[in-house]
Amino acid sequence: MRTALSLLYLLAFSVGTQTMAQEAPKRPLDPLMQDTVWQMTADQFQQQFASSRFQWLSERRDQARFFGPGLSLWEGAVPLNEAIIEFSPEGNPARMSFSIFNRGDTQDQTLNRERFEGLVSQLKESISKKLAVPSTERGKDKTSAVAAEGFVWMKPPSAYLLEYSFQREMRSRGIEFRPEFIRLRVAPVAKTGAPLATANARLPMVSKQALVANVKHEANGDVFIANVPMVDQGPKGYCAVATAERVFKYYGIPVDQHEMAQVADTSDGSGTSPSKMYEALNKLEGRLRVRVRVVENWEYKKFVDMVGDYNREAKRASKREVSAEPRNGTIYIDEIYGAMDGEVLKTSRTERDRSGFGKFQRSIAGLIDEGVPVMWGVMLGLLPEPEIPQASGGHMRLIIGYNLKTSEILYTDSWGAEHALKRMPVANAFAMTTGVYYMEPMK
Template sequence: MKTAGWFWGFSMYVCLACGPFRTLLADGPTLGLSLDALFDPRGGMWGIGREQFMNRFGGYGFRWLSSGTGNTALARNENLCLLSLSVVEADAVFGDSGLKEVGVLFYSRGDVGDVPAERFEDMVNVTEQRLTEWTGVRPSTVVDTLKTAGVSREARVWTSKGSQYKLEWSVSTGSRSRDAGGIRPEFLRLRCQPADSPDDFRSALKSVAASRSRSVSLAGLKGNVRVEENGDVFISNFPMVDQGKKGYCAAAVTERVMRYYGRELDQHDMAQLAGTSAQQGTDPRSMLQTLRSLGTAFGCKVMVHEEFTVNNFFRLVEKYNREAKQRGLDEIKLGNEIDVNAVFQKMDT
């Protein structure tokens, strides 16, 4: 296909006019670092090794999420673009056989801020058009099986000879939108895998069956737990997630837990469902209610072992002080202003 060939030769050079989205959202650069080669419809990049990937794309800002060389590399660089469209972040996922998945986030409310629904619709339309031209195939619509009141999600899938693409976007509606227009855009993202990947993008969006099929075994989970002689408990193989600079800490932690149990639900999904604010964070009660409501759909049971309340916090400090006094350690003194993190750090020392 002529379009694919032209982009392949051009992709490793400077990408001109990288900014239809930045024009919509904020002033941005007119030059960018093109990620087109990673999303080649012929699948030319699948299977490359970690070292080879970093030699070629490390200059784009990709860094391993875990210490050393991990399974996922993430890049946040305002100059990144794909198909001449600006990108908030990009990631590359590796398996035993090398590169197996890449993705970009074109927009998220937490990273960019709110945008009018009309402009978001323009983003989606432009991205769909570029992907159709890039792949040379028409997209198919994917059904959303995880239906929640106030959440509207859609997805399109393109399957070329070497790669499959899933463009997914979501908006909050009604009372969830907190907007006079009744619609609040949440995110627009793209995932890409080999065309012969066992994870067929044409299957139902975030389907329950697909989620459970990636669940880990009980024996595998037990094998991740290690108890030290001093009583410390370590859990290994816990997925790393980078929330960025937005107030998605609770949503990002929840994504780590869900991925640990093999459930595919990311921080942007959780932020939308729990009503997270990029500035104010997440109401713990809303997050707990969201997890409970999703429990049945994702085969998870949520049990509360300890609820963090003001009274429980004071009781914990009293319990610590009794133990500290018996051991001859300094007790924790609480004043009119309490730094909760400092108190917990004191307990850990």
């Protein structure tokens, strides 16, 4: 059996989370492994881990996130990319998820199948040694998005679940093997002695009718959905899969962005194509008991018509026209949008496509009234926005409300608590829209 020190070396070398792990500022999270963690209050958590640098993902302080170099468990034996601590309504930790490896945050293209499986094996041995209890093989979880494999340790008052997943073969892209993620989940053992679904609990899924209770009506005219969980996608191009994770969690389905990244073949740099995202969500409908619907999707003919409307308005306004003609069989959408004037595009879309503009507003209001958040594809950089991490290009965010008095939509980006609730004129929102989708419970 390898020692904790040699396992640390294996992780630092193979995974690449901390190439020079000994030089990274140390941010140990060992107190989270203590038996008393489940009785800790949010204030106590804040005080104890302030020096380890974390962020609350919402004003409700129902989730805390650690991210960046130096994070580890068990005296540095297990380096981490990220840790998410979820709190109960009573304000105590309810479950914890530690990302040991994930494809989006770990840039290592040399981790082949043999080394990946060796890493899982060494983690299993190290955790068994630290807990002083043997593991039980859980096998594949057929209820998860990717049927991740795992091992379980029962050491009351906690249950531990080591999960891992990889892509075996992708012939279309010439990939024989691609590691996806390794994570450790921890949850309190229920009073009956059974773990909360072995630290991967599926919360009671809400019914479609019950979602209306989340809709709030304010005196200023705001109508919005409360209690939509926040997720911070970090610096990677995971906006679409992070948005999907938020909707799934809102419905009580424990699917995270790394699982969705595997299903949707998400790239860290270029993100997720709308077609692959929609295809991925459709694949999961039956397994996760949701329905996926399209309000507006990207279509070539509609895009060409939009460019035509834009050029007519640009000519009238004495602005430069743009071309949607393919080059070598490829349409460079970002380039076309980048050449547009945002105000001209807003005018052309709202004035020359009034039926589409009306449908957009009615659809948004109708879904929000039902308590259904809207997955909103946009092109950033066309119209001014407050400082955001991504200045231009394709992006996905959630529409969670509207205000008819002020003609605004209320939306949220998956970048942490400061992006939880923002607003924008509905005309601006329609101008930058590239797609509108939603998921809802089957019952």
